[in-house]
Each structure stands twice: as structure tokens, then as C-alpha cells.
Amino acid sequence: MDKIILTRMAFYGYHGVYAEENKLGQQYYVDVELSLPLAEAGTSDELEYTINYAEVYHTIQGIVEEQMFRLIEALAENIASVLLQTYTRINEIKVRVVKPNPPFKIFFEGVTVEITRKRA
Numbered sequence: 001m002d003k004i005i006l007t008r009m010a011f012y013g014y015h016g017v018y019a020e021e022n023k024l025g026q027q028y029y030v031d032v033e034l035s036l037p038l039a040e041a042g043t044s045d046e047l048e049y050t051i052n053y054a055e056v057y058h059t060i061q062g063i064v065e066e067q068m069f070r071l072i073e074a075l076a077e078n079i080a081s082v083l084l085q086t087y088t089r090i091n092e093i094k095v096r097v098v099k100p101n102p103p104f105k106i107f108f109e110g111v112t113v114e115i116t117r118k119r120a
Helices: 019-024 039-044 053-066 072-086
Strands: 003-013 026-035 092-099 111-118
Touching (some): 003 053, 072 092
16 A cells, blocks of 8 residues: 655644643654555646645644643544544554653653554
């Protein structure tokens, strides 16, 4: 299957289990991998046969920046669900959400949740 991949989109959100996270917020990184047929778009050079990735970006931005989730697993699930519902050309989606600065004293480059969902 062909793919459109949006990598390391940066957003500021207020997700987390702790009240401080919901109040102060932090930066999140999101990657999406959209699996869909792209041959017709490639041969026709017409946007109608693909997905407008600028629209996808703004859809994800709205979810991350305007909604609140306790878990980044729920954030990733919501992104996958909304994109599958909105863009019927997508057959499968992989979503990665990175929380680079979890609010506890450990030393690593963040935590990542990755989910894959397919059209039913």
C-alpha cells in the first residue's frame, strides 16, 4: 500500500494525568503514516485522488491543541479515529504521539505511544 507520512508535527497541548500538566501544558510531537492508494493521484496529478496533508495537519492540530486527554494513548486513538472517519481513502493509519518531557524525575528523551488502526 502507498503511504503519506507526516513526521514530527509539533503542537502544544494540555494532556496528562497530573493537574500541573493540564494547567501548564507542554509540547507534543505527532507522526502519522496514512496508507492509501496513490496511483491515480500520481498519474493524474489531481488533488482529488489523494489526501490534502495540510488539512490533515490542521485536523490533528485541532485535536492536540483544543482537546484534553489524560493519556497519550487516548490522544493517539482519537487522532486515528477522526482521520479514518474524515478521510475514507485511508485504509490504515499509524499514529505516534511523543511526550518529550513527562512530569517525573527520569532521564530519557520522552515517551512514545504508537498505534495502528485499519478501516473496518
